[in-house]
Each structure stands twice: as C-alpha cells, then as structure tokens.
Amino acid sequence: MATFDVGIRDESIKLGQFVKLANLVETGGQAKEFIADGLFSVNGEVETRRGKTLRHGDVVCIGEQCARVVTGAIEGDDDDDYFDEATANDDFDPEKWRNL
Numbered sequence: 001m002a003t004f005d006v007g008i009r010d011e012s013i014k015l016g017q018f019v020k021l022a023n024l025v026e027t028g029g030q031a032k033e034f035i036a037d038g039l040f041s042v043n044g045e046v047e048t049r050r051g052k053t054l055r056h057g058d059v060v061c062i063g064e065q066c067a068r069v070v071t072g073a074i075e076g077d078d079d080d081d082y083f084d085e086a087t088a089n090d091d092f093d094p095e096k097w098r099n100l
Contacts, residue, residue, distance in 0.1 A: 003059060003066040011071060015042065016050035018060060022067035034062065 006022040013021070016031045019040065025031045031050065038046045041061045042054065054060065056071040 001061070001064050001066055003068050005070045006067045007070045007072070009071075012053045012055050013069065014050065015040065015047060015052040015054055015060065018054050018067070018069065019062075022060065024060065024062050024065060024067060039063075 004022075006018070008018070008021070015035060016028065019025050019031045019035070020028060024040075025034055034040060035050045036048055038048050039062050040047055042052060043059055054069045056069055058069045060067050060069070
C-alpha cells in the first residue's frame, strides 16, 4: 500500500476536507457519502465522521490508496506562491500583467 504526503497549512484539518485536498474523492458530496459508508480508515480504524479532526502523521486510506497528513512546509513546496487576498497589494493592476 503506497502512502503519499499531503501538506496542510494549519495544525489540523477535518477528514471531509482532507480527502478532497488529497484527491481521494472528486467532490464534497462524494466525500460525505464515502465517509458515511465507512470506506475510509484513519490510522487503520474505519471512520464514519466527516468532522473527525486529523493531525500531523495521521494516515487516511481508501482501498489501497493512502495519504498522510503533514503540517508545515513540504520539500519542494514554495510558500512564496501563496496568495492571501487580505494582504494583497491593492495597487495591483491585472491589465498590466495579463499579457506577460
């Protein structure tokens, strides 16, 4: 069973959010249905709560596909490309950059 790391920015994340972030499901509706049907396991235990809090090191599996929660920076992850609208430069002119 192959496990891949999925980075999160905060200390924790809810199971329903994580399975979408990790691309283990395609939609939120699918996540809700699959979790309720007991198709996901967290650290080897079947989990049916979409709001289950996951923390660093937790492993979520569906079938043979598993993803590990990793907090903080991930190797190769460049935080400089993160856009935060709250701190964005209000003088930004999209027309100036559109044709670059």
